[in-house]
Amino acid sequence: MALEGKVALVTGASRGIGRAIALKLAQLGASVIVNYSGSKTRAEDTAAEIRSTGSEALVWQCDIADEQAVQKMIKAAIAHFGKIDILVNNAGITRDGLLMRMKEADWDAVLNTNLKGVFLATKAVIRPMMRQKQGRIINVASVVGILGNAGQANYVAAKAGVIGLTKSTAREVASRGITVNAVAPGFIVTDMTDQLPEEVKDKMKQEIPLGQLGTPKDVANVVAFLASEDSKYMTGQTLSIDGGMSMQ
């Protein structure tokens, strides 16, 4: 198995894309720390499914935007597993609205979770990864961080920031054997997108060259590649998984 003996921390792994990533990495042999901020039951479900593949799982609740809580999680994970080889910065939220009506609190909430959270978790794993002289960091950005999107100024700013942060971090740690890449999913069917009206989803499908919405597994498969030895000569890249939406 490609990730046998590896330890992966996946933020926001209780459901959706994070859950699919956690399961995929576990199927490939990795032990997984399942971070979440919402429902413990769903995080425990993810962990139970990981254990059913024969891999180990540790469930850890923490707000990814809280520096002390993030540091505590990384310490606990290293105390439990001895190391962290793979960090997947997946946790994210939306608070949509037109910019002229957007509340400062909605701007702050999205930037804190979606961008500052990536900074904090990355900062916390960098030293341990440097000591190990190897590591894989994979950030979940979004197609809208490349294209922009009306009604999502906060989310787009955060995701464009994640793409920039990916490149800067990649340059800073490349000489230490650590790679940092991002994925930019398009429209993926999860709880985050489930509430959208059917007519919006139908319109989206028409705008996607491959003609269908994506699944969490579509994203997880690419993240697994970026976590594996097969991607060892790639860093600072953002791979779009969007059915061709961002193709120009």
Ligand code: NAD
């Ligand atoms: P989701 O809402 O189904 O799941 C989000 C996960 O993040 C949950 O496990 C939740 O507990 C966790 N989370 C939220 N805030 C957190 C915090 N402060 N600290 C720790 N964990 C927190 O979302 P999803 O659709 O699976 O999205 C996952 C990632 O993919 C997000 O970064 C999202 O922006 C990105 N993305 C999603 C889509 C899509 O179409 N669904 C498209 C592009 C990018």
